[in-house]
Amino acid sequence: MPEIEFVAVDGTRRRIPGDVGDSVMIAATEGRVPGILARCGGSCRCATCHVYVAAEWVSALPPMSPYEDEMLDAAEAERRATSRLSCQITLTAAMDGIVVHVPERQ
Ligand code: FES
Numbered sequence: 001m002p003e004i005e006f007v008a009v010d011g012t013r014r015r016i017p018g019d020v021g022d023s024v025m026i027a028a029t030e031g032r033v034p035g036i037l038a039r040c041g042g043s044c045r046c047a048t049c050h051v052y053v054a055a056e057w058v059s060a061l062p063p064m065s066p067y068e069d070e071m072l073d074a075a076e077a078e079r080r081a082t083s084r085l086s087c088q089i090t091l092t093a094a095m096d097g098i099v100v101h102v103p104e105r106q
Contacts, residue, residue, distance in 0.1 A: 001017045002017070002018055002094075002095045002098070003016065003017050003018070004016050004018055004024055004095075004100060006033045006036075006100055008035065016030075023090055024089040024100060025042055025049040025086040028049070035103070036048075036102060038086075044068055044088060047072060047074050047075040047085060048106040049085050049086040050085060050086070050106060051086045051100040051101060051103070052101040052103060053098070053100050055082055057095075057098045058082055061084065062090075064085075068084070068088045072084075076103075077104055077105050077106065
C-alpha cells in the first residue's frame with residue numbers, strides 16, 4: 001500500500017496510506033488532509049484538489065491531460081511547474097513515499 005506524504009503550508013507533514021488504483025485525492029480526503037477540498041469529487045472540474053508535487057517525484061507521474069492542464073489554469077493558488085490535480089494522479093506501488101505540498105488556498 002503506497003503512502004503519500006502531504007506537506008502543509010506550515011511545514012507539517014502527514015503520511016497517509018492509499019490504495020493502488022485510487023487517486024492521491026481519494027487518499028487525502030479519506031485521510032482528512034486539510035486543504036484538499038475536491039469539490040467535484042474527482043471529475044477534473046473544480047481544481048480544488050491542487051497540489052505541488054515534490055520536484056523529485058514529478059517524473060514518476062504520467063503526463064497530464066489537456067483537460068487537467070486547462071483546469072490548473074483556474075486554480076486559486078499560484079500555478080507552478082510542479083502543479084497537478086491530485087484527483088488525476090492514480091497511485092501505483094512505485095509511488096510509495098511520494099511527497100506533495102498542499103497550496104495555501106484552493
Ligand atoms: Fe475536482 Fe480534482 S477533485 S478537479
